[in-house]
Amino acid sequence: MSHLAPEELLLDYAAGALPEGPALAVALHVALNPVAWRTVQDFQAVGGALLDSEPAPAPDEFALQRALATLDSTPVEAPPVPPKAIPGFEWAPAPLLPYLGSAPRWRKQLGGFESIPVRLPGDTHRVEILRLMPGRGLPQHHHNGLEYTTVMHGGFTDSTGSYGVGDFAIGPGAQDHEPIADVDDGVPCIAMIVLEQPIVLTGPWGRWFNPLVKRGWL
Amino acid sequence: MLTADEAADLIQAIAARQDKAAFATLFRHYGPRVKAFLMRGGSDSETAQEVAQEAMIMVWRKAASFDRTRAAAATWIYTIARNKRIDHLRRTGRPPIETEDWLTVFSPEEEDADKSVLAGQTYTRVKELLGGLSADQLVVIQKAFFEDKTHTAIAEELKLPLGTVKSRIRLALGRLRDVLEKEQEE
Structure with a gap:
């Protein structure tokens, strides 16, 4: 049973209404989950039908001439080849590659996990790729804002269920949650996390770290 | 045309x-x-x-x-x-x-190739179905697609509770998707 993004989120994505962070989380979900992909295709068909049904404005001959004048110097491009995988990052779906740079590096974090920050200059969401070794957990925490999670490799389990490759989870965790990477796959769990606001750590030691989290140091 | x-x-x-x-x-x-x-x-x-x-x-x-x-x-x-x-x-x-x-x-690699053959039919059906929506439903759908607005922004603008906007969009899309899914299964 796969975990799909809520339909209204897929619609906002198909309509181009999501900020870059959540849009990237959904793009990864769509790239890995055929049902989400199909749903977005259908929504895009709705967009196409709406575009076609616009009351016909008069053709703009001047704009057409201007466009035609540029075509000689504008080649029709060959279809794109899928981008080359980065060694060690073969699990990364195509939409993620432009954000990884040429030589991404995992950084060890307090709490026993690793991460790669993803910088989105035009968006206030905090975006990170997390890697958890099998059986390892994230510190117990809850969210002030929305949290979008897309699993890209392995899987994890928390109080809300088990999530595998292509699954999408959306918080606010009304209650604290403590995701633990699944052991069965024998591979680390790698997921993209998009946070509206810094998370709040709630475990016995976690509170101490909150000021650091707020400053974006953790 | x-x-x-x-x-x-x-x-x-x-x-x-x-x-x-x-x-x-x-x-x-x-x-x-x-x-x-x-x-x-x-x-x-x-x-x-x-x-x-x-x-x-x-x-x-x-x-x-x-x-x-x-x-x-x-x-x-x-x-x-x-x-x-x-x-x-x-x-x-x-x-x-x-x-x-x-x-x-x-697109996902596992995507079922047979289904994509239906793209043309899907589109034609969607277009017909849009014609059958109520004005209330059409306006929220148009706003969602053309005005680049999230559900929350649409709700504010139409001075409707978020739940109402969600359910209108859901109803409209639900009708579209019901028909599409049935056709894809056939």
């Missing part, structure tokens, strides 16, 4: 032989519609003109990537225009990541 098949033929003519006459026919039909779509989204006339122009030239450049078994021509052009709008909004100091590379081109 341009049928879905005619529009697809035109895009393929551009891909096969850089057919400018085909481009002109497409441009006359879609150029002004794309501009109108962008203006509904709040662009001023000048910006909409510029972005629509870029979108139509993108249709030329990317014609060889168009796959009529995957999406109807109108759907494909919609996604290009939408991505151009996103690029335009996000344009900051750095070169924009070309959103169409990930919003349009890639």
Whole structure:
């Protein structure tokens, strides 16, 4: 049973209404989950039908001439080849590659996990790729804002269920949650996390770290 | 009027032989519609003109990537225009990541090839079904697609509770998707 993004989120994505962070989380979900992909295709068909049904404005001959004048110097491009995988990052779906740079590096974090920050200059969401070794957990925490999670490799389990490759989870965790990477796959769990606001750590030691989290140091 | 098949033929003519006459026919039909779509989204006339122009030239450049078994021509052009709008909004100091590379081109590897053959029929059905929606439903759907608004923003603007907007969109989309899913299963 796969975990799909809520339909209204897929619609906002198909309509181009999501900020870059959540849009990237959904793009990864769509790239890995055929049902989400199909749903977005259908929504895009709705967009196409709406575009076609616009009351016909008069053709703009001047704009057409201007466009035609540029075509000689504008080649029709060959279809794109899928981008080359980065060694060690073969699990990364195509939409993620432009954000990884040429030589991404995992950084060890307090709490026993690793991460790669993803910088989105035009968006206030905090975006990170997390890697958890099998059986390892994230510190117990809850969210002030929305949290979008897309699993890209392995899987994890928390109080809300088990999530595998292509699954999408959306918080606010009304209650604290403590995701633990699944052991069965024998591979680390790698997921993209998009946070509206810094998370709040709630475990016995976690509170101490909150000021650091707020400053974006953790 | 341009049928879905005619529009697809035109895009393929551009891909096969850089057919400018085909481009002109497409441009006359879609150029002004794309501009109108962008203006509904709040662009001023000048910006909409510029972005629509870029979108139509993108249709030329990317014609060889168009796959009529995957999406109807109108759907494909919609996604290009939408991505151009996103690029335009996000344009900051750095070169924009070309959103169409990930919003349009890639699909899951496991995707069932048989289903994509239905793209043309899906589109035709969607178009018919849109005609059957109530005015209330159509207005929320139009806002969602054309005005670049999230559900929350639509609710504020229509002075409706978020739940009402969600359920209207859900109802409208639910009707569309029920029919589509049934057809895909057949």
